[in-house]
Structures are given as structure tokens and as C-alpha cells.
Amino acid sequence: MQSFQKPENALKRADELLSVGQQDAALKILHGAIGHRRFRSQGWDSVQETIMIRHVQLCVDENKLRLARDGLHQYRIISQHANIQSLGKVIAELRSRAEQKLTQAKESAAGASASPKSADAPVLPGQGLGDLDSVADSPEDLLLSTLQIEVRSAEARGIHQALRSVWDVYKMVLDLLRTTPKLERVYHETARKAFLFCKENQRPQEFKRLCDVLRSHFALILKNRHKEDYESLMRPDLHLETRMQQLVVASELELWRECYATAEDLYSLGLHDYFLKALRTGQDLFHNSREKLMRWLAIYYEKLSRVTWVAENYLFHALAWIKLLLHVKGFKKNASQEDLQAMASVAVLAVLSIPISGAEKKPGDDAVTMGEGMNYGSLEQQKKLTMLLGHSTLPSREGLKAVLFTKDLVSLADENCQQLLSLIESEFTPLKLCSLCQPLLDAVSANPLLEPYVYPLKRVIFHKLIFQLSRVYATLSIKHFTTHICTASFLPWSHAEKLFVALVQEQQASSSSFGSASANSNANLSIRLDYASSAILFETPDAAAANTLRHQLCNLAKQIDKAVHMICPGQSMEERMDRRRFLQELPARLEAETRRMAERTRATHSRRLEKQEEQQKMEEERRRKEAEQRRVEEKQERERREEATRRREERRMQQEKIKQRSETAAQMLEEIKKLGTKASSNILIKGKQLGDINIDDVLQGNVDYDDLEKAQMMQLNQERIARLRQRRQNFRRVCHFIRACREEELPLLIRWQEEQLARDTQILLDMQNRHEEEHKAAFEAALEEKQIFEVVKEDKEKWVAEKIAVRQKDFEQQAQEQRERLLHVLRQAKIQRARARKEEHLKKLKIEVERKRMEEEQKKYLEQLEKKRQEEEAKAKRLAEQAEKQRQRELEIEEKQRQLDLEASAALRSAPRAAPASPQKVEGSISPASSVPPSAGDSWRKGDRTETARRRVPAQSQGRGEQDEGFERWREGKVNSGNGNEEEKTRPRFRVAAAALSEHLSAGKEGRDEIQNGDAQKPEDDGFTTVSRNRRK
Known part of the structure; x- marks a missing residue:
């Protein structure tokens, strides 16, 4: 495959190949350019985006989506930090290309099916085709294809291939963008397009797989939601909108289990919580959050009502419809009266369709209330449905009826529905109930929206009828029942028999579920069909029969005693006396037996405790041994795992070294093969031609990178010299050719110039003649028109003068009014300016007076400060002079x-050493005693x-x-200066x-x-x- 150093060259070459119809070669070139290291290292630019768009187009056209997947992964690495929106643009182009291909396949199939040849076997797009996720045909399919004729036409195969391509594109995009921030909108758009694809082409299996994929992706996001990059992936509006689309498509495909699971997903995403938060706070949680949440919640209730209807869970079906009606009535302001009436009618009939699982229920009967509708699932499932519908408690039939009346929903319903409600719930008319309800049911069945509720309503009416008849009749003939009470027009006898059996089974189930007390409290109904006498028997048990379960042991003992007396009627007197004696001794024996049983119980309890203690000790010993064994085994297992890990790590390191050497060798060999292009195969590398070098030479080290660089430089020099030589030859050839052409062209140019001059001259003369003729004709026409208008010239001038006079007068009047108005405006403006100048002058005078006052106050304040400062300085000067005089006196005293x-x-020094005992005091002299010379220890006296x-x-x-x-x-701080600042200045001195x-x-x-x-x-x-x-x- 040809390699390009620049992506622009690869794109140009691909366009050239596409122009000649070589799409496969162009795709290979583009794929090679995308996988090139220069494509990844140079960073993102618009050329790369163009290459990717062209690449995905070719991949879809050639059905090579694996190459598209590889290219998108490479481009995602390049663009995720530079321009991630470019990746979204490429993915949008990939989707649109695949969808366009599917549309073309369907159009071609529709055209083929419309032709006379294919009229017998029309093609139905998307239906009857195989699984789109199957990788290849199974061996059985391959064997059958060789043994039988191909049934599908070419158009059907084309549609299947196009469907598979679109499905693979959707899966590829969802897998690529599941954890890509800033492209979450593209991800959800792709998911919604995939839902529409499944709906339009009737692909239920693919829809189920798509729902599982989306749930796994959302679980992955929840697992990593603590990361910063995953915050944008948790946007509630996108997830809720996608799940709502999923719910709608699931209901249209009639995948009710998937529809229920999607409703659970919506509840877990917080649909109710977001709606309540938007209502309470009044702020937009996202764009148009209030309107979107109201619409989504209505769809949510409507789809849940369909799910519960299909599951025949009439109780929660009625609750869903009531929730929907209350939601629409409370939040949809522009709802029409017809829509509210239709919804209210459905809600009333849905409540009436809830089966009556026992006798007439009492409002305060909690056990029966919880039992209603329990035939459709366990208590946990009922609680989950209640939670999904946003209800606080488990619903009941009586509770939903109360909601209809308290929320005034019955008045919104149709008149027939209101009459049905009053007949079924309020009236006690067992003989006329069916005949009164029949016309109302006929009117309801005429409405397509209400028609599905007719049979459930008949079943409820029939149960109600049986309960009412059981209160009035004990026996009723079947003929009278079918001819006068429940006629065949209302319900055939065959259906009535099934309903009899179902009602008895429900009664038995209710009795077994809630116990005899509950059954007795609701007056259990016992029905028996006697075909021998052709009668219906309503058996109401008496009090003794009602307590049969509680007193069955006593009854059994009495019956056995009767049987013994019947079997042995001649019992002797002695046996009776023995029995009487036994019965008299029975209390004393009962006390002894009670004590013996207590002793036995205590002994048994002590033995049980001892056995339990022994078992506990044995269990503790067993656990200790097991723990010790487990520690030993864990230690051995840990050592074994460490050894195995070490061996695996050694093998991995060895394999990595081998792999690295192999990759390096393959890269070097690829470089060598690149050098072997054109006419350079005769280049010698270490005595071996370029074409003879293989991977063994590279692995053994016979050829290295230095040899490759030298060979490459040699080849580049040879090519450069050859290009220069070729250019010189082309230059000389072109120069000779151009000179010859110009020599031959010169006489032809002169002749063409002369001919062109003659033609231009003739054209100019023709144009001038034509212009003169047109001008002359226009002048003559103008003269004729002037002669025509000369007749009315005077009248026109007179009329114009009159009009001008009138308008002149109006103009002068308006001008005078305008002048007066302007003068008034000028006067007002002058007055305003004078007032403004006056106010400004007064303001300036006031400011000037205030300024002078402030200056005077400031001047006085400064004079006071100066005066206080001078006083302080004089006081400090006096103190300094006193200190100076003191210092002078001290110096004089010190000198003296x-x-x-x-x-x-x-x-x-001059006095004798021996002094008299009593020295005399002479004024102005020193005492002889003080003239004693200091000793060695009194040396301080001289210095001190x-x-x-x-x-x-x-x-x-x-x-x-x-x-x-x-x-x-x-010094004590009693002298105070008038100025605080001056005091602070002089205080240190x-x-x-x-x-x-x-x-x-x-x-x-x-x-x-x-x-x-x-x-x-x-x-x-x-x-x-x-x-x-x-x-x-």
C-alpha cells in the first residue's frame, strides 16, 4: 500500500481514485493515512476531519464498518483534547450515510415489489429478516442454502444488509461515545435514532438488546460518577428524554416487560423528584424543564396504564388513569373539555372494572383492602407499582372511588358513566341490575376509547348481582335467572357458569389467605349449581358450621362416641361404673400426671442444655480446627499464588522483550521495504541487495538504522539528480516549442487584427445610424404630443394658479402659527436658562460663603495650634534653661x-603619721583622723x-x-499641654x-x-x- 508523508497528499490521491471508480483502493489509502504516525503526531486540523468524513463514507458504501471503527478510535485520540466537536461531526456523517443507504434500499425494494413480476411476493422492509447481530450464517444455514432454492430476492438481501449496516453503526457509535465527555448529546441522539430504527423496521429483539446496552452504559457512568470528566455525562434532561423515547417505542412494539423495566429506570432517574423540585423552586433545572417534565410525566402515566391493562391489573390501571387525569387537569391549562370528559370517563370505568374479590367490602376492613388486586402479584410487586405511580399507600377499590368523588372527577365524566357508577355502587336492584346496565353498556361500547372496558364491567356487574341475590334468595332457578335477571343479551349462560366458578375460587382463595375470621366477618358466599333440579343454591352457613374449624375436635369426639354406642349398644353396668370411677379419679391423676410431666420437662430441658453445651464445645473445637486448617491452606495458597505470579511476571517480561525485538525488527524491515520502491532495488546494504533483505537479517543485527539512513540518503540524492536533469530537458523543449509557436502565430495575429478592426468599424457605423433614427422618431413623437397638449395649456395654468393661491394662503397661515409656536418655545427656553443661571449663581454664592467660613475656622484653628505650640516651646525652653543652669551649678560644685x-x-601627705588621740576641729580644714593614708584594702576610697x-x-x-x-x-504627668501633637513631640525630650x-x-x-x-x-x-x-x- 502506498504511504504518504502528508495527509493532504493522501486525500488528493483518494479523490483521484474515486474519480475513476476505484473506491476500494481509495479506502485503503485513507485508512493507511489515518493509521500513519504522522497523522497522530501532527495534531488536529481540518484536513484530518475531511479525511475522516471521506473515510466513513467509503466504509459505509463498501460495507467495511470494522475499518470505520478503527478509524474512529484513532480520530478520537487525536481530537478529544483539540476539537471534540469534530468527532461528533464525523459520527453524524456516518449515521446519515448509513441511514441514506437504508432508505435507498427500501425505495429500490418498493419499486421492485410494485412491478408485475414481483407482485406475488412483495417485500416488507425490516420484517421476516434474520437476526441483525448474527456474525455469519450457521452451518445449518449454509447446508440448506446448497440444498434448496433461495427464497429471498435480491432486494430483500439488500435491505437486510442495509439494516445490518445501520444497526452496526448505531452500536459502534454508542460504544465509542459511552464515556466521551462533551459528546453526550450526540450519544443520546444516536440512541433515539436507534429507537426509531427499531420501531420503523419492527425489530423487537434488537430493541431489547439496545435497552440492555444503554442500562450497562448508565451503570458504568454511575460507577465512575466521582470523576470530574463524568459530571457532564450525568445530565438529567438527556437521560430522561432518551428513556421517555424508549418507553414510547417499547409500548408501540408491545414489549410490555421492557416497558415496565423502562418505567423503573425513569423512576430511578428521579422523574417525580425533578418534577416536584421544579414546581417548588420555580426555577429551570434545565432548558424548558417545567414544560418537558409535565409532558414526560403524562406520557409516563399513560404508558403505565397500558402496561397494567395488558397485565389485567385493573386496580393499578385505574390508579394510573386517575394520576394521569389529575396531572392533566392540574397542569395543562389549555386542555379542552372534550379531552377532560374522555379521560374522566375512562378513569371512572377503570375504577368500576376493578374486580370485587369477596362480599361487599366495608370501608374500614384493612385486611380486605390489602387483598384487593393481589391476584396479580406479590405484596412487594404491589408496593413497587405503588411507588412507580407516585402513590403513598397501597391503593384499594374503595379508596379510588373516594378519590373520584373528593377530587370532583365524576362530574367531568360522561353521563352514561355516571349512571353506571351510581347503579353499580349505590343501587340495590338485583332483579333489574343487568337490564338497567345493558343500555348504558351499549352506549359505552359505541365509543372506541371506552369499548375495552365493557367485558370487565359485565364481570363486575355479575359479581355484584350474585352478592345481592345471595342476600335475598336461597334458591333460584337457572331458567328464571337466564330469562329475567341475567339475559343472554347481557351475558350468555356459558360465560355465567365460568364466572360462577371463578367467583367461588376467589372466595376460597380469600378465605385461605386471610383466615376464617376474615371470611366470617365478610359473610362468605357459598354457591352451588344443582343441574339435576336446574337451580342455583345460595347456602349461608349457620353459626355452628361457621365455627367448624375451631370446634372440629369436639365434634369429632361426639360423633365417635355416638358411633361406639351404635356399634355396642349392650354395654354392662360394671363398665359404666368403672368409667364413672375413672372419671372421678381423673382430677387427682391429672395433678400427679402434671407433676410427672413437669419433672420430665425439667429433666428433658436439663439434658437438652447439656447436649447443647456439648454440641457447642464440639462446634467450637471444629471451628478452631477449621480455622487453623483454613489458615494453613490460605498460607499455602498465598505462597502458590505468589510463585505463580512471579513465574507469570517472568514469562511476561520475556515475552515483552521478544515482542519489542520483533516490533523493532518489523519496523526496520518496513523502512527497508519503503526504500525498495521505484528503481532503487539494486542498492546494496552490507553486500546484500535491497530486495533480498528479510526479517532474519534485521533480527540478527546484519542491518541497522545507520545502514538504512545511508541507503535512504543515497536514494534521495539519485532521485534529486534525476529530477534536475529531467527539468532541464523539459525547459529546453518548452522554450523551443514556444518560440516556434510565436513565429507561426505572428502573421495570423496581424491578419486577425485587421479583420477585427473592420468588423468593429462596421458595428460602430450601424449603431450610430440606428441611434440617429431612434432620436429622430422620438423627436417627432414629442412634437405631436406638444401639439395635443397646447389646447389645454391655458386651462391647466389657470387651475395651477388657483391651487397655488389656496396653498399659499394655507402655507402663510401655517408659517405664522409655526413662528408663534417657535417664539413661545424660545421664550420658555430663555426663562429656563435664566432660572438655571440664577440657581447656579445662588449655589456658587452659597459655596463661596461656606468656603470662607471654613477658611476662617481653619485659620483660627491653626492660630490656636500655633499659639499652643509656642507656649509649649517656651515652656520647654524654660525647662531646658533651668536644666542647663543646674548642670552649670553641678559642674562648679564638682570643681570645688x-x-x-x-x-x-x-x-x-604632709602631716605626720602619729595623730593625737583627740583631734581638734578646725573650721575650713580636714580632721586629722581623716588624713590616715588608705590601706591596701581601702583602695576604693581614692577612686570613689x-x-x-x-x-x-x-x-x-x-x-x-x-x-x-x-x-x-x-514628671508625674500633672503638667498638661494644650496641643496633643505638640505634647507628643516634646514629651521624649x-x-x-x-x-x-x-x-x-x-x-x-x-x-x-x-x-x-x-x-x-x-x-x-x-x-x-x-x-x-x-x-x-
Whole structure:
């Protein structure tokens, strides 16, 4: 097969082949291009979409849908991330092509069946054909085809092939798109088209398979619904619409079991829940959700009514019709009165058709209410049907009748239906019931919609008649019954006999199902047909017979005793006395027997308990052994599985290696074969020609990729040189040919030019002459017309002048009115502008006044701030000056103290070491005791004396007046500034000064205490006291 590096070339080649009728070759080329690695690697583009559309068309035409499946899978991988809608377009083309082929086959078959030759055996499209899913003919079919004449015509075979192609296309598309996001609409459209296909061609088996496929796909979506890509696949509107189509088609194909299963699917999808949610919230769950859900729910009820009618479940058939009627009445605003009347009539007759399975039911009889309609399924099935119809409790005949009256549905029904309801449910007329109902039934049977309910109604009327007759008569002749009560026109005697038997069987079943108490409470009916006397016997059991089941042992004992006396009438007196004695001793014996039975019971119970304990121990031991054996077996099985898994993994790895080597070898061999095209088979690769290379050479390593590349480059060079040579030859050939053509063409062109000039000149002269003639004729016609209109010229001018005068007057009047109106508008506009300017001026004045007021307030506020700031700065300046003066005083005191210390130290050095015992105090000098030189341990005194003196001075300044008190108040936060911002700005500086002064004060106090508590005696009038005294002065 030819390979193309570009998809465009493959498409062009396929079109060329199609133009000459080679469809098979074109399909192979397109399929090869789709499977090429370049087709997958280059990404999506429009050329690929065109190739796929052409490919699926050819696959359908050639009946090669397997190739179409492979191509669609390849194209899905390419387009699912780039343009998934392109895949939907290709699938739509595939469907339409297959459906078009089926339509053509049907038209050809219809044309053939209309011909005289095929009139005896007309072709019925889609009917009587084989299974569409059969892969091939069975051996039996092949054998029969060789032994008998072909029955089907060529048209029938063509239709069968077309049907099979369409069916395969639908299955292929559904399988491809079952888990493809963003194409869920195409998936559901395909499913609905498949439903229509099954309906139009009457394919029930294929429809069943299609329903199973859709259920399996939905189960797969539910299994993976937690994934993000699967959220779009759970759209309720698409699933509900598809299932509704499935329900409709199933009912039209009369596949009632499938119709019931589809109704269950719709309920599980939440049809009722979505409808109730749309009504409560009032918002669209999806596009036009309210209208769609109302329509779908009506169809749902209607199809369920048909299913229950076919199943002869009249109870739920009536419930479905009541639900449908209430739904249409409540939500379809444009429903006509005729439709409501027809539906109400059907609902009333459906309720009346529910069989009466016993005697007249009491409204509060729960057991009988649950028993109604139970002949059609178990209790679970009844509950499921109730759930599907959206009913809260199990329905009953009396309950449905109550709904008819409470919802006012009876008044909507036909008059005949209302009369039937009153006769059957309210009247007690056993002798005239059939005769009164017969005309009403005849009127009902005339309506095609109500005609199916006639026989069920007759059966219910007959049961009602029998119940009423059993209350009045004990015996009734058959002749009187058939001639006066239930005539043959109402119900033949043969049908009446069957209904008698069915009624008795229902009574027996009801008695066995609900027990004797229930049967007695409803007055069980016992009917017997006596053909010997030709009578109907209504037997009503008495109280003793009614309790036969409860007292049958007592009755049996009495009858046996009577039989014994009848058999042995001569019983002796002794035996009677013995019996009497036995009966007298019986109570004492009963007590002893009771005790003995109790002891025996206890012994039996103890033995049973012991046996149970022993069995329990044995069971526990057995379970323990089984568990141990199971653990051993599980361990052995686990080891065996692990060993088997290891061996399988080794074999798989080995097979993968072999497979990889084989694939690589096959790929290399394919490349080699590609090189062997055209005239390059004489290329040598390692001493071997290209045509002689096989897969063994590649597997053995005799040929590798380097050899392939060299051979390919050699071949490309040879081809390029050959193309260049061919182009040069073509160029020279074309040049010579064109030069010769031009030399021969030149005299011909000159002659053609002259002839063309002559022809154009003649044409121009002819046109000019014709124009002059036409112009002259038009001028003469205009002159004639002018002479004709000259007669009325004066009258015309006079009339025009009158009209112009009238219109001029009107115009002047309208112009004056317009001017006045415009002047009024201008005045109003000027007034409005003046008012606007005035308002604008007042607004500006107000804004200006407000602005000036705000500026003045702001100016005052800023002046106050400035004043407060200046006061704060002056206050801070005063405090700074005081601090500076304090610092100067401290420096002076420190300097004086230092001088005093130096003088004292000099005096100490000059004084003798031995000091007198009682030193004298001299003013202005230092005590001799303090002049003792420091020892080695008192070395601190020399360095700390200056610091001690420094601390003395601040301590003496604590008694200052207003400055110290103001400073303390400021330090404690009692001084408040008028401006908060300025206070925040100046507060750090005051805090620093306060901290320094506090430190000096505390240091001075400590120094003073140290000097006062020291060992040395301080002179009375030293320098410190003199300075302090001077400060106080």
C-alpha cells in the first residue's frame, strides 16, 4: 500500500481514485493515512476531519464498518483534547450515510415489489429478516442454502444488509461515545435514532438488546460518577428524554416487560423528584424543564396504564388513569373539555372494572383492602407499582372511588358513566341490575376509547348481582335467572357458569389467605349449581358450621362416641361404673400426671442444655480446627499464588522483550521495504541487495538504522539528480516549442487584427445610424404630443394658479402659527436658562460663603495650634534653661569639691603619721583622723571619693522651691499641654531630662547617706556645707 508523508497528499490521491471508480483502493489509502504516525503526531486540523468524513463514507458504501471503527478510535485520540466537536461531526456523517443507504434500499425494494413480476411476493422492509447481530450464517444455514432454492430476492438481501449496516453503526457509535465527555448529546441522539430504527423496521429483539446496552452504559457512568470528566455525562434532561423515547417505542412494539423495566429506570432517574423540585423552586433545572417534565410525566402515566391493562391489573390501571387525569387537569391549562370528559370517563370505568374479590367490602376492613388486586402479584410487586405511580399507600377499590368523588372527577365524566357508577355502587336492584346496565353498556361500547372496558364491567356487574341475590334468595332457578335477571343479551349462560366458578375460587382463595375470621366477618358466599333440579343454591352457613374449624375436635369426639354406642349398644353396668370411677379419679391423676410431666420437662430441658453445651464445645473445637486448617491452606495458597505470579511476571517480561525485538525488527524491515520502491532495488546494504533483505537479517543485527539512513540518503540524492536533469530537458523543449509557436502565430495575429478592426468599424457605423433614427422618431413623437397638449395649456395654468393661491394662503397661515409656536418655545427656553443661571449663581454664592467660613475656622484653628505650640516651646525652653543652669551649678560644685579633695590629700601627705588621740576641729580644714593614708584594702576610697562628692551636690538641691515642685509635677504627668501633637513631640525630650535629674537626685542621696554613715568624721564647716549654705541664701 502506498504511504504518504502528508495527509493532504493522501486525500488528493483518494479523490483521484474515486474519480475513476476505484473506491476500494481509495479506502485503503485513507485508512493507511489515518493509521500513519504522522497523522497522530501532527495534531488536529481540518484536513484530518475531511479525511475522516471521506473515510466513513467509503466504509459505509463498501460495507467495511470494522475499518470505520478503527478509524474512529484513532480520530478520537487525536481530537478529544483539540476539537471534540469534530468527532461528533464525523459520527453524524456516518449515521446519515448509513441511514441514506437504508432508505435507498427500501425505495429500490418498493419499486421492485410494485412491478408485475414481483407482485406475488412483495417485500416488507425490516420484517421476516434474520437476526441483525448474527456474525455469519450457521452451518445449518449454509447446508440448506446448497440444498434448496433461495427464497429471498435480491432486494430483500439488500435491505437486510442495509439494516445490518445501520444497526452496526448505531452500536459502534454508542460504544465509542459511552464515556466521551462533551459528546453526550450526540450519544443520546444516536440512541433515539436507534429507537426509531427499531420501531420503523419492527425489530423487537434488537430493541431489547439496545435497552440492555444503554442500562450497562448508565451503570458504568454511575460507577465512575466521582470523576470530574463524568459530571457532564450525568445530565438529567438527556437521560430522561432518551428513556421517555424508549418507553414510547417499547409500548408501540408491545414489549410490555421492557416497558415496565423502562418505567423503573425513569423512576430511578428521579422523574417525580425533578418534577416536584421544579414546581417548588420555580426555577429551570434545565432548558424548558417545567414544560418537558409535565409532558414526560403524562406520557409516563399513560404508558403505565397500558402496561397494567395488558397485565389485567385493573386496580393499578385505574390508579394510573386517575394520576394521569389529575396531572392533566392540574397542569395543562389549555386542555379542552372534550379531552377532560374522555379521560374522566375512562378513569371512572377503570375504577368500576376493578374486580370485587369477596362480599361487599366495608370501608374500614384493612385486611380486605390489602387483598384487593393481589391476584396479580406479590405484596412487594404491589408496593413497587405503588411507588412507580407516585402513590403513598397501597391503593384499594374503595379508596379510588373516594378519590373520584373528593377530587370532583365524576362530574367531568360522561353521563352514561355516571349512571353506571351510581347503579353499580349505590343501587340495590338485583332483579333489574343487568337490564338497567345493558343500555348504558351499549352506549359505552359505541365509543372506541371506552369499548375495552365493557367485558370487565359485565364481570363486575355479575359479581355484584350474585352478592345481592345471595342476600335475598336461597334458591333460584337457572331458567328464571337466564330469562329475567341475567339475559343472554347481557351475558350468555356459558360465560355465567365460568364466572360462577371463578367467583367461588376467589372466595376460597380469600378465605385461605386471610383466615376464617376474615371470611366470617365478610359473610362468605357459598354457591352451588344443582343441574339435576336446574337451580342455583345460595347456602349461608349457620353459626355452628361457621365455627367448624375451631370446634372440629369436639365434634369429632361426639360423633365417635355416638358411633361406639351404635356399634355396642349392650354395654354392662360394671363398665359404666368403672368409667364413672375413672372419671372421678381423673382430677387427682391429672395433678400427679402434671407433676410427672413437669419433672420430665425439667429433666428433658436439663439434658437438652447439656447436649447443647456439648454440641457447642464440639462446634467450637471444629471451628478452631477449621480455622487453623483454613489458615494453613490460605498460607499455602498465598505462597502458590505468589510463585505463580512471579513465574507469570517472568514469562511476561520475556515475552515483552521478544515482542519489542520483533516490533523493532518489523519496523526496520518496513523502512527497508519503503526504500525498495521505484528503481532503487539494486542498492546494496552490507553486500546484500535491497530486495533480498528479510526479517532474519534485521533480527540478527546484519542491518541497522545507520545502514538504512545511508541507503535512504543515497536514494534521495539519485532521485534529486534525476529530477534536475529531467527539468532541464523539459525547459529546453518548452522554450523551443514556444518560440516556434510565436513565429507561426505572428502573421495570423496581424491578419486577425485587421479583420477585427473592420468588423468593429462596421458595428460602430450601424449603431450610430440606428441611434440617429431612434432620436429622430422620438423627436417627432414629442412634437405631436406638444401639439395635443397646447389646447389645454391655458386651462391647466389657470387651475395651477388657483391651487397655488389656496396653498399659499394655507402655507402663510401655517408659517405664522409655526413662528408663534417657535417664539413661545424660545421664550420658555430663555426663562429656563435664566432660572438655571440664577440657581447656579445662588449655589456658587452659597459655596463661596461656606468656603470662607471654613477658611476662617481653619485659620483660627491653626492660630490656636500655633499659639499652643509656642507656649509649649517656651515652656520647654524654660525647662531646658533651668536644666542647663543646674548642670552649670553641678559642674562648679564638682570643681570645688575636686579642689577640696586635692587640698585634703596634700595635707594628709604632709602631716605626720602619729595623730593625737583627740583631734581638734578646725573650721575650713580636714580632721586629722581623716588624713590616715588608705590601706591596701581601702583602695576604693581614692577612686570613689570624687564620685561620692559628685553625688552630694544633687542631694542638697532637693529642697529647692518652685522649680523642684514644678519639675516633680511635670514628671508625674500633672503638667498638661494644650496641643496633643505638640505634647507628643516634646514629651521624649522632657522624659530624658527627667530621667537624668532623677538619677542625679538618687545618686546624691545615696552619697549623702554613705558619708553620714561612714567611718570618718566629717568636719562641721567643710566646703560642701559652705556651698549648700550659700545656695540656701
